[in-house]
Every structure is written in structure tokens, then in C-alpha cells.
Amino acid sequence: MYSPDFLESRDRLPLLADSAVGPVIRVSSTGFRNALIIDRRAAVLWSGVGAVDPYVVLVRDPVLIGTIHQFATMTWEAAARVEGRKDVGQPSFDERSLAVLDALAHGVKDEVAARELGVSLRTYRRVVADLMVRLEVGTRFQVGVRAAQLGLISLD
Incomplete structure (x- = not known):
């Protein structure tokens, strides 16, 4: 899952090609990023680039991981697919x-x-x-x- 800002900073044509055959890529404007859930047994959360007080948190509590997973799933479902976004793959033209x-x-x-x-x-x-x-x-x-x-x- 990417943020719109991340997409804006990258060459987007390869993302379109990759999304056709590889993993599905979605774009979310919500703040839920910088999270990794591993087999629903552990989760790693970290601050974004440039955070004033950077942090990393390892979560192993099953109830908390379930909540994080549910939030991630809802965010994923609400996010736009890369190929559905008109601005993706559109380089700037003079x-x-x-x-x-x-x-x-x-x-x-x-x-x-x-x-x-x-x-x-x-x-x-x-x-x-x-x-x-x-x-x-x-x-x-x-x-x-x-x-x-x-x-x-x-x-x-």
C-alpha cells in the first residue's frame, strides 16, 4: 500500500506493469502506513520518514495484532487500486x-x-x-x- 505522495515521487509506469502480473498495489490517503504484520503472530510499526522522534514497536499481543490486522484490512479495502487511478502512470508533460x-x-x-x-x-x-x-x-x-x-x- 502506497501513499499518494510516494507515488508522486516515483516512476509510475513500472508500477502499472508490476500490478498486472505481481502483487496488487493500492493507494491510500489515510495515515496507515509503516506497518508489517507477520503471520498474524507479530506486527512491527514504525514512524514515517523524517519523524521528529523516530520509533519502532514490536507487537506480539494476539488481541492487539487482531485489531491492527482488522484496521489494515479495512484500509486496504478502502484504498484505490493503482490501475484504477488516472494519475498513476501519467508522467508529466510540458x-x-x-x-x-x-x-x-x-x-x-x-x-x-x-x-x-x-x-x-x-x-x-x-x-x-x-x-x-x-x-x-x-x-x-x-x-x-x-x-x-x-x-x-x-x-x-
Whole structure:
């Protein structure tokens, strides 16, 4: 379970790939993090990064572990799945990249789009190639599909 801040500080595309085949990753905006429950026999709780007075607590009391487990389960169930969050996997794009995505989405020829954006044809094509790498796709069509999935373009 990750916090939204943790996701914001990481490259999120690998998280999307990992969540498709590996463990399920969820994002919770609640403060329940920094806990580890081991076979419902022990729990380790620790303070977050940068805490003024850092601490670590080992819990072995079965009743307390049951309560911690119940709280963790409720938090897990309420948290959003990574692949369900629109902001996950969406790297930041500058205005030029968004304009190129829009041109691609509307089928504008490279020469026309470059002229409209005030860049050389070579620069325009370099931005398209960069978008393909950043979105981890192999074709211009896939750029459009991925951009639409991420809500980066509108086909209106």
C-alpha cells in the first residue's frame, strides 16, 4: 500500500506493469502506513520518514495484532487500486508535448503540425519519438491510445 505522495515521487509506469502480473498495489490517503504484520503472530510499526522522534514497536499481543490486522484490512479495502487511478502512470508533460499529442490525435500531418507549433520538422518528430518512449509504446497509433487512456487528450 502506497501513499499518494510516494507515488508522486516515483516512476509510475513500472508500477502499472508490476500490478498486472505481481502483487496488487493500492493507494491510500489515510495515515496507515509503516506497518508489517507477520503471520498474524507479530506486527512491527514504525514512524514515517523524517519523524521528529523516530520509533519502532514490536507487537506480539494476539488481541492487539487482531485489531491492527482488522484496521489494515479495512484500509486496504478502502484504498484505490493503482490501475484504477488516472494519475498513476501519467508522467508529466510540458505544453509542447501536449500540443504534439493533440496534433497526433487529430491526424495533423507532421509538416503542418511543426509549422503550427513553430518548431522544425526534425524537432517535432523528435518530440513524437520521445512520447513513444515515455508512454512505452511502439507506434504513433499506440501513442494516441495510451494518451487517451491517461486522459491526456480529448478526441472532441
